[in-house]
Amino acid sequence: xxxxxxxxxxxxxxxxxxxxxxxxxxxxxxxxxxxxxxxxxxxxxxxxxxxxxxxxxxxxxxxxxxxxxxxxxxxxxxxxxxxxxxxxxxxxxxxxxxxxxxxxxxxxxxxxxxxxxxxxxxxxxxxxxxxxxxxxxxxxxxxxxxxxxxxxxxxxxxxxxxxxxxxxxxxxxxxxxxxxxxxxxxxxxxxxxxxxxxxxxxxxxxxxxxxxxxxxxxxxxxxxxxxxxxxxxxxxxxxxxxxxxxxxxxxxxxxxxxxxxxxxxxxxxxxxxxxxxxxxxxxxxxxxxxxxxxxxxxxxxxxxxxxxxxx
Ligand code: NDP
Numbered sequence: 002x003x004x005x006x007x008x009x010x011x012x013x014x015x016x017x018x019x020x021x022x023x024x025x026x027x028x029x030x031x032x033x034x035x036x037x038x039x040x041x042x043x044x045x046x047x048x049x050x051x052x053x054x055x056x057x058x059x060x061x062x063x064x065x066x067x068x069x070x071x072x073x074x075x076x077x078x079x080x081x082x083x084x085x086x087x088x089x090x091x092x093x094x095x096x097x098x099x100x101x102x103x104x105x106x107x108x109x110x111x112x113x114x115x116x117x118x119x120x121x122x123x124x125x126x127x128x129x130x131x132x133x134x135x136x137x138x139x140x141x142x143x144x145x146x147x148x149x150x151x152x153x154x155x156x157x158x159x160x161x162x163x164x165x166x167x168x169x170x171x172x173x174x175x176x177x178x179x180x181x182x183x184x185x186x187x188x189x190x191x192x193x194x195x196x197x198x199x200x201x202x203x204x205x206x207x208x209x210x211x212x213x214x215x216x217x218x219x220x221x222x223x224x225x226x227x228x229x230x231x232x233x234x235x236x237x238x239x240x241x242x243x244x245x246x247x248x249x250x251x252x253x254x255x256x257x258x259x260x261x262x263x264x265x266x267x268x269x270x271x272x273x274x275x276x277x278x279x280x281x282x283x284x285x286x287x288x289x290x291x292x293x294x295x296x297x298x299x300x301x302x303x304x305x306x307x308x309x310x311x312x
Contacts, residue, residue: 004227004274007153009145013286016148017061020293024062027297027306034300035064036094036120036292037086041079041105042072047098053289054096061293064091076106080113087115093300094120096292117303120295123169131177136302138295143174145287146207146228147182149278155226158183161202165189165216165265166209171230175207196220208265214244216266224275230284231265244268 024034036058040051051067058065068082079101086095095118101107116126122140130137150157162184166172176188189199200206200220208216209230221227235241236259244263245251255261264280271277278284300306 004271005276007278009283009286012152013290016290021061023297033064034093034297035091036296037066037092039068039097041070057289079110083113094296140174141291142171142288144291147178160184160204162205163187163203164207171209210265213263214267218273221270221273223273227274227277229264229266229278229280234260235263236260
């Protein structure tokens with residue numbers, strides 16, 4: 002039987018509506034949460050991401066502002082900008098769009114963000130809060146994965162969860178959130194022995210690898226829930242055939258654009274999994290929705306406003 006498709010667009014829309022309602026309640030009490038996005042230079046992918054973030058902020062009613070230092074910016078100049086944003090009371094969230102140019106010490110810049118305004122949840126203090134289950138800001142993509150599981154009523158407690166990928170941004174925080182939700186968690190990476198065998202143990206399998214369609218049917222226990230975080234562009238005909246042979250809709254898109262988006266999970270996994278997130282339209286939409294939720298959460302925590310909703 003084909004897997005249930007976990008619709009990230011629908012869940013993200015629910016979260017955005019909750020966030021917008023929360024922003025309205027805060028605004029009525031005289032507080033308008035503010036998000037500042039720092040975009041250095043003109044990286045085309047970063048420009049697209051930032052445009053999406055600013056648009057979403059406006060839609061949910063946040064005060065949003067974009068700072069665009071030139072590609073030649075120095076570490077010190079960026080540190081001064083961050084210090085200014087840290088000081089300004091109307092700014093609740095600060096997001097520094099990565100990657101930064103090579104002359105900039107990215108780690109120093111990210112460390113300079115006030116942890117209370119760190120809406121990406123990358124600051125070591127927030128990492129510590131997450132691992133010790135204290136209130137803090139959680140990275141957006143992992144938080145979005147948990148929302149997909151919870152809102153789709155996927156059982157987590159006591160389940161075997163396998164996370165493939167150990168990045169600070171996705172793999173590790175996702176594993177930590179699953180542990181906190183009482184799953185039994187295994188983290189895999191490029192040195193893991195018998196990856197298919199380990200993955201087959203999973204009731205919940207999270208793929209955050211960055212390799213097109215690497216997780217094939219033989220990695221997946223029948224009925225498992227599969228969360229596909231990967232976002233990879235397929236540009237060659239051979240790769241397209243390996244992944245999408247016989248898929249007329251994809252064929253049309255591939256011919257028109259010369260590329261198509263695929264996750265880390267092979268499309269055929271949908272024939273064995275119990276539930277699966279599609280790419281596109283799965284985890285991706287949750288990342289921006291959770292950024293909005295984090296901005297409001299940061300405002301609430303910093304200003305002592307009580308929780309208003311699940312977001
Ligand atoms: P990283 O490159 O930082 O991490 C990839 C991880 O995968 C590493 O831990 C690496 O292991 C592991 N890995 C690589 N090759 C293999 C292999 N052959 N077998 C087992 N493990 C392997 O990537 P990110 O975590 O930043 O992102 C992962 C994917 O998720 C990417 O496709 C990215 O585009 C996507 N992404 C999607 C988002 C969304 O909103 N949907 C948001 C963020 C990311 P090792 O540590 O040993 O090198």
